[in-house]
Amino acid sequence: MAKTPSGSIFVCASCGCESTRWLGRCPNCLEWNTLREEARTHSGALKNTPKGTPKDTYIQSQALSAIDARNEERIKTGYSEFDIVIGGGLVQGAAILLGGEPGIGKSTLLLQLASAFASLPGQNASSVLYVGAEESANQIAMRAARIARDEKTPDMQILSTGALEDITNAITALSPRLVIIDSIQAVYTSALHASPGSLSQVRECAWMLTEECRARAGTLIVSGHVTKDGTLAGPKILEHLVDTVLYFEGSRDRELRILRSVKNRFGGVNEIAVFTMGEKGLHEIADPGGVFIEGMPKIGSHGPGSILTAALEGNRVLLAEVQALVTPRVSGSIVRTTDGVDANRVQRVRAILESQLGMNLGDQDTFVNVTGGLEINEPAVELAIAAAIYGSARGLCPDSRLIVAGELGLLGDLRRIPQAEKRAAQARKFGMDACILPEANSGEFRRADEGKETSVLFAAPSSSPSMATRDAHVLFAANLRDALAIIFPEN
Ligand code: TYD
Ligand code: MG
Secondary structure (H helix, E strand, O other), rough: OOOOOOOOEEEOOOOOOEOOOOOOOOOOOOOOOOOOEEEEHHHOOOHHHHHHHHHHHHHHHHHEEEEOOOOOOOEOOOOOOHHHHHHEEEEEOOOEEEEEOOOOHHHHHEEEEHHHHHHOOOOOOOOOEEOOOOHHHHHHHHHHHOOOOOOOOOOOOEEEOOOHHHHHHHHHOOOOOOOEEEEEOEEOOOOOOOOOOOOHHHHHHHHHHHHHHHHHEEEEEEEOOOOOOOOOOOOOHOOOOOOEEEEEEEOOOEEEEEEEEEEEEOOOOOOEEEEEEEEOOOEOOHHHHHHOOOOOOOOOOOOOOOEEEEEEEEOOOEEEEEEEEEEEOOOOOOEEEEEEOOHHHHHHHHHHHHHOOOOOOEEEEEEEEEEOOOOOHHHHHHHHHHHHHHHHHOOOOOOEEEEEEOOEEOOEEEEEOOOOOHHHHHHHHHHOEHHHHHEEHHHHOOOOOOOOOOEEOOOHHHOOHOOOOOOOOEEEEHHHHHHHHHOOOOO
8 A cells, every 4th residue: 555755645636635645535525536645735834934933923812892893895796696696795805716617617707707897887907817827818818809798898907827926926016806816726836846736736826815815805716627536636625715615517518507605604605696608608697597497398298207396596496307217227237327416315215215105116227317407405306306206117297387395204204395485486486387395384375265375275185186176376295195196196
């Protein structure tokens, strides 16, 4: 087994976990083959005073009551959806990390953001410093012209280099209000012997840049490529360094893009914004509630295995389609893949279907997808996964436009989900016939005779009338079996 020579260390490219010896699998994030040998450094090593040197001045503690507790002032970027995701606007001196797979649109988003910010009242030609560490100044200018949409691009400072010293020099000289570094993996300092893109370079440079911008009260945004196999020093190792972590998601071959905040020292997390990537850059979608089910085939023209759900993302409810395909095993080993939902969650739902409904899925290949590149991480998606798998395995389609949402207990019970009323309202807004929710949420809805907005029918499984005769928008089920009886009435 490899052992480190003194002064070097093995660091996981995926999560930043450190080990004194090489391991095939990271003990922290359990990824395989992600440990890389690095020179031993510490954040700030370049700036540290030698040990034992007395400091000239010491920072004094102060009374809590004497500290100004006002909220940070927020600067609106001119990109309203982006502002929602970061909690209301940019905070001076804060650092933001924008992660995403190569080609997803990070550079495009950052350049559009830079232009929007530079054209705000009160900004001048050096308010924004855009560092394109991977592209020539000419390439950046060409992209800026492409996304300007026939309008004049506001002026800003462009720097095409990866050399940290050049970048910090520019920051010192200009004191910009917004500094954009695209990408941090292409930035390096000659003070370290490690190669550009290595963990120690990425960490050290990011640390120096955040310090530099914080000292000048400018906002720093750095982009970082994420690769699933951990071949690049992942932005994960920078997450603790920055105040806000955003991820840009979606699939490259489809035009929808989702910007999601996963950490935010200055606001809520899991807020999302949805964009489409077009000929002239990214367009914000102001009301993305129904965008993921747009253009779906009409009920009846769809094969079995498709179910609509209402997913909660931050404060928003998005309608989405969950698809399942269950087929007899094709090759020697069973294939189970998922896209947009967690594989363990699907595994659990399969087990519940087998134990509670006596289905035999053991010898079947199972594929589960969320369409449009959306990822749904909340448990409320479980009822839709179950209904999609059930529909595919039994060849059944719902005969009306339904939204289903509910968390599944291991015994097939349906658990209460957050914001049920908001989901039902979104279903109604997009013209759905009904919304099926856990009975445990029913108390949050007003009865039909009390309120006019929501008509509610408590569906008893034994007397389940056909959908067409129901005058109800919201139906409740206590368990999986009852819910499936409502979703597939002819079953
Ligand atoms: P890019 O922003 O370079 O991605 P990243 O920085 O995350 O690697 O964008 C990549 C893709 O977007 C590229 O394939 C071209 C496409 N694109 C458009 O479709 N329209 C546009 O206006 C621009 C600028 C890019
Ligand atoms: Mg790029």
